[in-house]
Amino acid sequence: MPGVAQKPIGANFSRGGREGQRGLILHVQEGEGSLFEWSSEPSTRSSAHFWASQAGEIEQYVSVHDRAWTQRAGNAEWVSIETSGFAGKPLTTAQVDAVARVYAWGAREHGWPLEVTDSPKGRGLGTHAMGGGAWGGHACPGTARAQQREVIMSRVRTFRQT
Template sequence: MLTLASGLALSSVAAGSVATECSSKGFWSWLTGSNSEPAADPSAWTPGVKRRPVKKNFISGGRKAQRGLILHVQEGQGSLFEWFSNPSAKVSAHFWVSQTGEIEQYVSAHDQAWAQRDGNAEWASVETSGFAAQPLTPAQVEAVARIYQWGAREHGWALKLADHPQDTGLGTHAMGGSGWGLHECPGPSRSAQREAIMARVLADRHSGES
């Protein structure tokens, strides 16, 4: 659940042939002669995660802080890429996690997603597929923990739970109150599962240090 948030120059002769070649090879491949996309900044885009950048419904730059990650519930199922790409939606999130643990990233961590209104400039956001009345699946717990491990490493997200907007750590949409849209998202069940997510983050961190 989300809250609303208030080049190359080519001659006309060359454009036709370029367009044909670009459509068959992809713009980056045509431009560089490479068959691979440019490497993503690992502090902006989580490595190993499906990268699906939206073109609308976010603010480029403008992150004032990296307080942590806010947990949301989709109240539905299926990838949110098409919805977040719709100009009329006026909402987005940095990440989406399916019930089987698939992760998609739509917005760079350096940019503001439109997920929790007054909290957009200071918090990253993750939508979780399913409904508030249902708990996160074990695969979702693992996937959110994976995102959080990355954020802790790249942005110093605190290894604890957050309970108010000026806190740091793993928080919920509901904790923002009226400034974040006065939502109960992601619901009591999923909010309580933050403890399991953080336990997984800490376990993996200790395992890596041993």
């Protein structure tokens, strides 16, 4: 994605193997600070395509044409974004804008629809939790952040008009 910090990792992802472009999955880091070092450590066995800081900085670790290792069975069809912070706290305004920027780019480049989804078979802006056990059985990104998806979509529409 142009205009974001490119920080390619050398481990914890699979080249190619994408079966589609359903949309973007919202995750929560449960911590703060860049995930580059953590995602680069082979023993982690986890990664995401993007990361958004609380200040709205965006880092890209994995090409959207490759599989990041973030939501198991959902890795083949979904792009992932980790967000700095904790599940019990909402995204900052800067993070909402950052996620919206990534989504607006994906909508233009990969045809992601401007909608929210709660189904692994749907398309749009989803959450890690929607995949249930097949995606790792997580409650990620938490209720507060999941409820912000309509606000993110509103921002996406604004970005697409400018």
